[in-house]
Amino acid sequence: HGLPIELKVLQAMDAEARANLTPIKLRKKAKAFAMKTIDRQRAGFKRYGVWGDWEAPYMTLQPEYEAAQIAVFGQMYLKGYIYRGLKSVHWSPSSQTALAEAELEYPEGHTSPSIYAAFPMVAASEAAQTTLAPYLDNLGVAIWTTTPWTIPANLAVAVNGDLTYAVVAVAGGNPFPYLLIAKDLRDRLSQVLGTDLTVKAELKGADLEGCTYRHPLQDQLPTDKRGDTSPVIVGGAYITTESGTGRVHTAPGHGQEDFQVGQRYGL
Numbered sequence: 459h460g461l462p463i464e465l466k467v468l469q470a471m472d473a474e475a476r477a478n479l480t481p482i483k484l485r486k487k488a489k490a491f492a493m494k495t496i497d498r499q500r501a502g503f504k505r506y507g508v509w510g511d512w513e514a515p516y517m518t519l520q521p522e523y524e525a526a527q528i529a530v531f532g533q534m535y536l537k538g539y540i541y542r543g544l545k546s547v548h549w550s551p552s553s554q555t556a557l558a559e560a561e562l563e564y565p566e567g568h569t570s571p572s573i574y575a576a577f578p579m580v581a582a583s584e585a586a587q588t589t590l591a592p593y594l595d596n597l598g599v600a601i602w603t604t605t606p607w608t609i610p611a612n613l614a615v616a617v618n619g620d621l622t623y624a625v626v627a628v629a630g631g632n633p634f635p636y637l638l639i640a641k642d643l644r645d646r647l648s649q650v651l652g653t654d655l656t657v658k659a660e661l662k663g664a665d666l667e668g669c670t671y672r673h674p675l676q677d678q679l680p681t682d683k684r685g686d687t688s689p690v691i692v693g694g695a696y697i698t699t700e701s702g703t704g705r706v707h708t709a710p711g712h713g714q715e716d717f718q719v720g721q722r723y724g725l
Contacts, residue, residue, distance in 0.1 A: 461555060464484060466491060492519060572602065573603060574601070574703070576634050579669065579670075580672050580687045583665065583669045589661045590625065592659075593658065600638060601707040603706075603707045608709040608713075609675065613688060614689050615671065615690050616706045617666050617667070617706075618640075618692070618697035619667070621642075623640055624638070624659065624660050625638055625659040636658065639704055639705070643704050664692060667691060670687035670688065689723065693715070693719050708720065
């Protein structure tokens with residue numbers, strides 16, 4: 459694996475040497491480190507009595523291995539399996555490289571706080587206009603997220619087109635007398651919020667597509683990032699009634715599902 463070896467090489471160098479290191483020089487040093495480690499491991503295996511073709515080991519840095527990889531890649535391209543696309547990736551500032559999700563590590567004892575929030579609804583879609591009109595001026599789009607630090611990057615709220623949603627009156631509701639939630643989550647949310655939620659109207663998730671709301675941090679966003687409103691969009695099967703509000707805060711810059719649905723809507 460390239461990166462762990464490169465990190466080991468860099469750790470053994472002082473700051474001045476690292477500053478003058480070119481990518482080619484780093485690769486040569488990494489190869490030398492790898493070959494030295496292979497020799498040490500090979501000697502250890504021989505001492506254990508392990509049998510193997512020790513003089514012709516399988517090494518991914520061998521030119522013939524790299525050539526075979528390129529040949530396979532070429533066949534994949536010719537068969538149409540390779541395409542150019544976009545996706546959000548995790549980035550390591552310290553290692554200056556992209557990270558796989560499996561490489562993300564949280565500090566010991568870390569807890570991700572979750573929050574419930576409501577965004578002010580601005581306008582209803584044509585399909586939802588009749589149902590939402592009586593509540594629109596005081597209606598909040600309720601969301602739940604385990605990553606509250608992504609709220610500034612919110613670009614949409616996603617719903618499941620097949621679920622039934624409800625406008626519920628909030629007892630003593632402040633700042634929103636009415637909330638829009640998944641109908642099946644009313645009892646659960648009533649307990650979480652510690653208040654009575656009374657169903658006033660119902661509609662399908664698909665009818666909510668095209669509704670608009672105001673970003674919760676609109677006034678704090680940089681001027682060039684502000685928009686008048688953000689859309690309600692239809693997501694996928696990942697939106698359920700197992701937890702939350704049945705409406706998913708969507709930040710395409712944080713997470714693969716958000717990015718994919720954001721691409722679909724041109725976000």
